[in-house]
Amino acid sequence: MKVIILLDQIQAGLGGKEKASTELGGKKLAMGAADTIDKTLKKKDSSIMATFFCGTEFYEANKDIVQGKITRMCQKMQPDVLLVGPTYDYSDFARMACEVGYAVESNSEIPVVAMVAQEKNADIISEYKDKLNIVKMPKKGGTGLSDSIDRGIELCAKKVKKEDTTEFVTKYCF
Amino acid sequence: MQKKFEQILMPVATKLANNVVLRSLRDGFLIITPLIIVTSIFLLIGNFPIPGWADFWTGILGPQWTEWFSAVSDSVFSFTGLLACFGISYAYGKNRGLRAVHASAVAIVSFLIMTPTTVEVGKKTVGAVQTIYLGPNGIFLGLFTALVSVELFRFAIKRNWTIKMPDGVPPAVSESFDALLPSGFVILAFFLVRIIFSLTDFGTAYNFIYTMLQAPLKNVGNSLPSVLLYNFLASLLWCFGINGPTITNSVWSPIFFVLTQDNLKAFQSGHALPHIYTQQFIDIFTTYGGGGSTLSLLIVMLFVCRSKRIKELGKLAIVPGIFGINEPLIFGLPVVLNPIIAIPFIIVPVVNTLISGIVFSLHWIPYTNGVMLPWTTPPLISGWLSTGSWLASLLQLFELVLGVLIYYPFVKMLDKQYLNEEAAAEEAEDVDIDFSNI
Numbered sequence: 001m002k003v004i005i006l007l008d009q010i011q012a013g014l015g016g017k018e019k020a021s022t023e024l025g026g027k028k029l030a031m032g033a034a035d036t037i038d039k040t041l042k043k044k045d046s047s048i049m050a051t052f053f054c055g056t057e058f059y060e061a062n063k064d065i066v067q068g069k070i071t072r073m074c075q076k077m078q079p080d081v082l083l084v085g086p087t088y089d090y091s092d093f094a095r096m097a098c099e100v101g102y103a104v105e106s107n108s109e110i111p112v113v114a115m116v117a118q119e120k121n122a123d124i125i126s127e128y129k130d131k132l133n134i135v136k137m138p139k140k141g142g143t144g145l146s147d148s149i150d151r152g153i154e155l156c157a158k159k160v161k162k163e164d165t166t167e168f169v170t171k172y173c174f
Numbered sequence: 175m176q177k178k179f180e181q182i183l184m185p186v187a188t189k190l191a192n193n194v195v196l197r198s199l200r201d202g203f204l205i206i207t208p209l210i211i212v213t214s215i216f217l218l219i220g221n222f223p224i225p226g227w228a229d230f231w232t233g234i235l236g237p238q239w240t241e242w243f244s245a246v247s248d249s250v251f252s253f254t255g256l257l258a259c260f261g262i263s264y265a266y267g268k269n270r271g272l273r274a275v276h277a278s279a280v281a282i283v284s285f286l287i288m289t290p291t292t293v294e295v296g297k298k299t300v301g302a303v304q305t306i307y308l309g310p311n312g313i314f315l316g317l318f319t320a321l322v323s324v325e326l327f328r329f330a331i332k333r334n335w336t337i338k339m340p341d342g343v344p345p346a347v348s349e350s351f352d353a354l355l356p357s358g359f360v361i362l363a364f365f366l367v368r369i370i371f372s373l374t375d376f377g378t379a380y381n382f383i384y385t386m387l388q389a390p391l392k393n394v395g396n397s398l399p400s401v402l403l404y405n406f407l408a409s410l411l412w413c414f415g416i417n418g419p420t421i422t423n424s425v426w427s428p429i430f431f432v433l434t435q436d437n438l439k440a441f442q443s444g445h446a447l448p449h450i451y452t453q454q455f456i457d458i459f460t461t462y463g464g465g466g467s468t469l470s471l472l473i474v475m476l477f478v479c480r481s482k483r484i485k486e487l488g489k490l491a492i493v494p495g496i497f498g499i500n501e502p503l504i505f506g507l508p509v510v511l512n513p514i515i516a517i518p519f520i521i522v523p524v525v526n527t528l529i530s531g532i533v534f535s536l537h538w539i540p541y542t543n544g545v546m547l548p549w550t551t552p553p554l555i556s557g558w559l560s561t562g563s564w565l566a567s568l569l570q571l572f573e574l575v576l577g578v579l580i581y582y583p584f585v586k587m588l589d590k591q592y593l594n595e596e597a598a599a600e601e602a603e604d605v606d607i608d609f610s611n612i
Contacts, residue, residue, distance in 0.1 A: 013483060013506030015490035016499065026607030028599050031483065032506045050607060072612045088505075141417025143188040146511060 001046035001160050004079040005034045006070065006100060008093040011086070012053035020092070022055030024066050026073070033086065040153055049079055056092035059100075066096075067103035074110050081156040085115035086149065089139035094121040098128040105132065111159035115152045116174070117142070129174040133165070136172060187411055187421050194269050195321060196424035201269070202262030202320070203427050207546070209250050209257065214545040217247035217442060221543075223562025244442065251442060252305040254435050255312025259285040263320035270328050276353045277324045283357075284323040284364040285316055288371075288379045307380050310435035314388040315380050317428055323360050330356035388432060395429030396451045398531040405460055405523040412465050412509065413516035419465065430456065438544030447541035450534045454542035454560050459530035462553045462574050464500030466509060466519035467526060469553065470577025474585045475507075481592035484585070497550040507588075514591075518584045522577045529573060539566050 009015055009022040013032030030038035030048040038048040052070060059066050074082055082104050084097035094116045105112040114132055116125060119139040128134060135155055137148035151172045158165050190196055220243035221228075231239050250257065259281050267277025289312075293302040306312075330336075335355040339348040367379060376382040394400060404426050408418035434452040441447060463469025472495045475488030484507070491502045509515050533539055542560045551559065553574060557566035599605040 010502060011505050013487045013502070013508070015487075015506075016494055016502045018494075019490065024609050026609065027605050028602075028607065029483075029595055029605060032487075033508050033510070036508055036511045052607070069609045069612050073607065073609060076612065077607075138415070140505075141415070141420060143184055143191055143416050145415030147184075149511075 001041070001044070001080045001157060002049040003037075003041060003046060003156060004050045004052060004074060004077065004082050005030075005037065005048055006052045006054070006082065006084045006097060007031070007033060008087075008090065008096065009053060009055045010090065011093070012051060014053060014055075020055045020057035022053065023058050024052070024054040024062075024069060026050055026052040037083070037086075037149060037153070040149055044153070044157070046153075046157075050077060054096065056090075056096055059096045060092070063099065067100050070100050071104045071107045074104055075108050079110060080160045082110055082112045083115070083152060083156060084112060086137050086145075086152070087114075087116045087121075088137065088142075089117040089119040089121060091120045091124070095124050098124050098132060098134065102128060102132050111156075113152055113155050113159065115148065118174075125174045133159070133169055134174045136174060183411065183414060183416075187414075187416050190421045190424050191416075193424070195266070198266035198269050198321075199262055199317065200420070200424050200427055201265035202258065203431055205261035205264060206250075206254075206257045210254075210546045211548060213247045213250040214438075214547070216243045217251070217438070218545050218559065219243055220247070221441065223558065247442060251435065251438055252309045254308075254310050254431075255316040256282065256285060256308045257316075258313045258431070259316030259320045262317055263324050266321060266324045267327070270324060272324065272328055272331060273349065273353070276349075276357070277327055280327050280353075280357050280360050281320045281323040284360055285312075285319045287361065287364040287368055288315060288319060290378055290380065310432055310439055311384055311388070312380060313428065313432050313435065314391075315383045318383060319364075323364065326360045326363055327356045330359045335359065391429050392432055392436075392449075395426065396433055396449050398451070398528070398535075400426075400429075401451045401456060401460070401531065402524055402527050404456065405527050406520060409466055409520040409523050412504070413511070413519055415510040434542075434544045434546070436544070437542060441543040441545070447543060450531065450541055452542050452544060454544065454546070455530065455534070456527075457549065458542065458547070458553075458556045458560050459534075459566075459569065459573070460527045461523050462526075462570065462577065463495040464498050465504075465523075466500070467522040467573075467577045468500040468503050468509070468519075469495050470522060470574055471515070471518070471581045471585060472503065473574075473578050474581045478582065479585060479589040481589045482596060483592050484589055496552050498552075499550075512588075514584050514588050518577075518581045522580050525576065525580065526573045529576075530569065533569055539563055539569060 009019045011033040014022050028050045031051040034048050034051045041047050054066055084101040087094040087097050097114050101112040101114045104110055112132060114134040115137045116134050117137050117139040125134060133155060135148060135152045138144045155165060155168060158168060220240050260278055263281030264274045264278040268274040289303060289307045291301060291303055292299050293304060336352045337354055339351050371379045371382060404422050408422045411418035411421055430453040433449040434454060437447045437449055437452050461467040463472060472488055472492050475484050476492060479485055487506050504510055509519055534541060540561045540563050547556055547559055553570045554567040557570040558564055
């Protein structure tokens with residue numbers, strides 16, 4: 001399974017909140033937090049084929065452009081699945097992840113899985129939980145991170161194999 | 175291995191993180207922390223660690239100038255027991271779904287009921303409250319009074335022991351009457367508790383809690399093994415993505431708070447500082463640049479590593495790192511769920527604790543004065559301000575360098591892995607993805 005992951009500037013290892021103006025970019029590498037996910041994926045003969053990153057302020061100012069560019073780049077690179085997050089409880093990142101995830105899944109054939117924490121994200125979750133598969137994860141510093149990553153990857157695999165996800169989604173997603 | 179650790183740690187960490195009492199204790203102390211930091215600055219100005227400082231200002235402002243500053247610091251440091259009662263009852267009331275203001279008001283009254291209100295002056299007994307009961311020595315009494323009074327208040331509210339006012343009565347009046355019977359119930363309970371203690375050898379609840387609980391717990395907490403365990407667990411939990419200090423503080427914060435306040439009171443009064451293992455010791459002499467002492471890690475990343483990713487992150491994270499902010503590193507390197515970095519991330523704070531503990535035990539450096547500095551105060555400055563000795567800054571520098579040496583082989587391992595990945599990606603095709611023309 002080839003996965004593209006979308007991260008904000010903090011999770012991509014490009015700096016803190018002060019770097020929120022980081023422009024949309026990407027590398028054919030597992031950057032920052034994606035490296036942890038890549039290690040789990042590799043145990044299952046899968047890998048991160050690319051990391052897309054975008055500062056949350058840049059996204060906020062260029063929503064339509066970013067959503068369009070990510071959708072087209074996904075269509076060009078043809079991953080098996082797009083993983084948006086893990087966003088923890090970073091609310092700006094959670095909004096970007098859900099909006100971009102929904103745009104890609106609606107406008108392409110590529111399946112999308114989001115990973116978002118409930119804390120600080122109640123509004124965005126209630127807006128998108130019926131439109132997008134959002135796997136529950138802990139807030140920053142909360143317990144259960146490793147399990148939630150396993151579940152996010154499991155849902156990616158299920159969607160790629162076009163398996164029935166109803167039970168899984170009921171149990172582990174919002 | 176990682177999974178096994180998680181299976182053992184997760185249930186305990188989750189229980190501690192979700193326990194409403196422990197969470198309220200932590201939140202309660204946080205409510206009064208800003209007051210302590212602000213008034214600490216006044217205390218520090220009045221007692222700045224430069225020879226001749228006091229004489230210099232006395233010459234300009236007159237001998238009363240220290241009183242101006244101590245009036246402000248006394249307003250908090252002589253009442254930390256009462257303030258702890260306020261903060262914890264507010265947090266506990268809120269976490270229990272009560273009106274926090276009412277819960278807090280009832281707890282403060284309960285605390286005052288338990289406080290001795292007479293003082294022997296010669297052969298006379300006069301009505302007065304001694305600050306000894308309201309300050310650091312009263313913290314545990316404040317803590318227990320807060321929890322018990324709020325729990326009793328909740329008991330009464332849950333059973334609807336309230337006076338219902340007719341519709342049309344303004345909400346403020348109605349809420350006040352809602353709290354009438356539950357408040358009466360709590361006050362009656364503490365009235366009886368005070369009488370019961372007066373019939374025992376302890377005489378007061380304060381004496382009982384201080385002798386049976388606060389003093390023994392202080393002795394246990396004020397030890398090297400206790401702080402080693404604290405720092406080991408805090409770092410270990412971070413490696414699994416869990417905010418370690420949030421969990422460990424749930425257990426240790428009341429003890430460290432008391433130890434710190436003891437030193438602060440002694441510093442204010444010009445007495446010998448009693449304890450080594452204060453909150454300052456932990457914040458200032460065991461980790462540098464945040465959890466895991468990541469300033470040492472950052473130095474290795476900046477000056478030794480060759481991988482573009484690590485070097486770039488090092489450049490971006492060094493300034494926040496100096497001021498104790500390591501979020502970009504925790505998630506961006508990442509530290510979380512990274513077994514290579516986990517080893518030094520746990521070892522370095524433990525080694526720092528051990529060295530600092532020994533150095534302070536040997537009296538090579540004066541004990542910390544309890545003045546709570548803003549957590550962003552950089553190392554070297556913080557060491558000097560917290561002890562008044564430049565040797566403390568030297569200790570910090572030594573531990574920072576030692577941390578660099580411990581982190582070095584592990585970060586190099588990660589650097590090599592990232593370099594290989596970068597080389598492979600560059601060999602195969604262009605690593606960068608160009609979004610400009612899509």
